[in-house]
């Protein structure tokens with residue numbers, strides 16, 4: 001196995017790993033170290049099955065169960081696709097399910113709105129369109145490092161608030177009353193320190209709706225400023241998919257977004273597993289009613 005830096009501001013590629021034939025503890029530890037160091041790990045030529053994706057994902061930690069809005073709800077997969085899960089046919093563009101997925105085009109960190117934030121996501125390309133549909137990832141670690149000292153000192157102690165109702169509202173999607181009743185705003189530290197290497201990063205993106213104790217207009221001004229700063233090209237990597245690619249990104253240290261493809265003419269099926277950040281447990285008690 002070999003680990004090579006990407007030709008990008010951050011990220012690495014793992015060569016010579018066959019996930020389907022089983023990943024040894026030693027190989028996992030090398031991938032994990034590369035993940036902690038580089039925030040994005042690309043592994044090509046690995047057409048995973050659901051079973052092998054779950055087994056590999058569980059080496060990183062507990063997989064989250066997927067919420068109701070996703071067609072794969074109740075499983076550990078968040079399905080990103082324009083194909084109906086039951087029939088395999090393309091879903092019409094005006095269907096609520098396609099509208100829901102539009103939110104993936106906003107910069108975000110997966111599961112920031114959950115009481116336990118996410119360590120990482122693992123996305124496996126099962127069917128990809130002939131063009132478009134790249135995934136862009138921005139390093140909030142590089143972006144934090146580039147901030148001036150007074151800004152770092154200002155944001156270091158802040159607690160931010162996150163909500164899925166808020167972020168879906170940004171694209172005009174509304175949950176029904178039953179769905180809303182189960183959704184609460186959560187709080188996490190805005191600036192996070194990686195336990196393995198002490199590198200700091202920011203938990204920002206569409207799910208972030210305010211800073212605790214701040215007027216929301218002022219909170220959003222700061223959050224929008226930080227997001228704009230973090231998503232400049234100098235902190236970004238764009239992944240152009242091939243079938244069989246596996247992409248791992250650090251949700252503590254990155255934001256990402258989907259980019260468009262021709263969903264009326266092409267097919268796309270990506271399976272995502274999302275691993276919880278077990279070190280984030282302390283913030284369960286910060287969950288508050290929206």
Ligand SMILES: [Fe+2]
Nearest residue numbers: 104108109110
């Ligand atoms: Fe996402």
